[in-house]
Amino acid sequence: MMTADNVLDGNAAAGPLLEIFSVDLTAAHGRCDECGRVCALAETVLYNHAPGLVIRCVGCDAVLLRLVDNGTRAWLDLRGLSYLQIDRAQ
Amino acid sequence: MSFSPAVVSAVRAETDNSRTLTLDVDGWPGHLAGQHVDIRLTAEDGYTAVRSYSIASxxxxxxxxxxxxxxxDGEVSPYLVDGADVGDRLEVRGPAGGWFVWPGTDDRPVQLIGGGSGIVPLMAMIRSHGDAGSTAPFRLLYSVRSPTSALYFAELMRRAVDDEHLRVDFAFTRETPPDWPTPPHRLTRDTLEESVYPPEDMAEFFICGSTPFVESVANWLVDAGHPPERIKTERFGGIGVSP
Structure with a gap:
């Protein structure tokens, strides 16, 4: 990746999510609550020019995850995901 | 994990338009091939810009x-390519990303497909494969405009000769080196199939490049019978918008 003046997939959400979670969430598989598609968060569509991050489903474009982090407080909205399957470190 | 201070300890030109920077970070834990870092620059007035860059080493x-x-029109890359000097300070967050990685723990065949600067994380995989003496069959297909815009051209040619487990194919789209066996061509469904492992080899695919490049290649592979679950992708865009 070399990017990112405007990164377009979920791989680039790894850093911001590591601010909050101790495991990498981009390798986790999530189910879109709207269309049921399951894929790694890395494979989703990422918009990072909002005041925060917005991750959308590659299948139906529904919002899966929103993250706003001002450095002292973060807001995380996971409404669009039915679940996240996180592979534990071996 | 948040940002850590980093110091530029070396710079090396790669092409007219690109450069490799070595960054020293206290307590750097090491990385997996394919991971990236986020780099944060802060201006004197406090304005910050964050961009993601693949690790090449x-x-x-x-x-x-x-x-x-x-x-x-980039905000960060012109400074990193033209401005940054040894001793300059910036901030780094990472290593980040656990999906588009080659952990180097098995001997399954690996097919790498890079478009333009999408070669960078794939180069980290090739270097890791070589340094570890891995016997996993590795194959790279690198689509790039010309020899002078190809990153790591000499090193790739050398590694392909030295390492019997690595094969490198180029698809030069505008200009080839002198006496190159094939004329310039764009990657198509057919030329792609000739340059990658067939489905029966059960290779794992890593594709990195611009969004249209990655999507075309991934779709052709799926149409050719490669299972989508063995295809990992990383896309980048180039529109100048700050996060």
Whole structure:
């Protein structure tokens, strides 16, 4: 990746999510609550020019995850995901 | 994990438009091939910009090197390519990303497909594969405009000769080296199939490049019978918008 003046997939959400979670969430598989598609968060569509991050489903474009982090407080909205399957470190 | 201070300890030109920077970070834990870092620059007035860059160095080396391609109208890449000097300070968050990685723990065949500067994380995989003496069959297909815009051209040619487990194919789209066996061509469904492992080899695919490149290639592979679950992708865009 070399990017990112405007990164377009979920791989680039790894850093911001590591601010909050101790495991990498981009390798986790999530189910879109709207269309049921399951894929790694890395494979989703990422918009990072909002005041925060917005991750959308590659299948139906529904919002899966929103993250706003001002450095002292973060807001995380996971409404669009039915679940996240996180592979534990071996 | 948040940002850590980093110092530029070396710079190396790669092409007219790109440069590799070695960054020293206290307590750097090492990385997996394919991971990236986020780099944060802070201006004197406090304005910050964050961009993601793939790590180019071998996972075995413990060094943190990123190769940066200068984007027209970029906010961060022109400084990293033209401005940054040894001793300059910036901030780094990472290593990040656990999906688009080659952990180097098995001997399954690996097919790498890079478009333009999408070669960078794939180069980290090739270097890691070579440094670790891995016997996993590795194959790279690198689609790039010309020899002078190809990153790591000499090193790739050398590694392909030295390492019997690595094969490198180029698809030069505008200009080839002198006496190159094939004329310039764009990658198509057919030329792609000739240059990658067939489905029966059960290779794992890593594709990195611009969004249209990655999507075309991934779709052709799926149409040719490669299972989608063995295809990992990383896309980048180039529009100048700050996060």
């Amino acid at each position: 071998s996972a075995d080396s413990k060094a943190l090197e990123v190769t940066v391609d200068k984007l027209v």
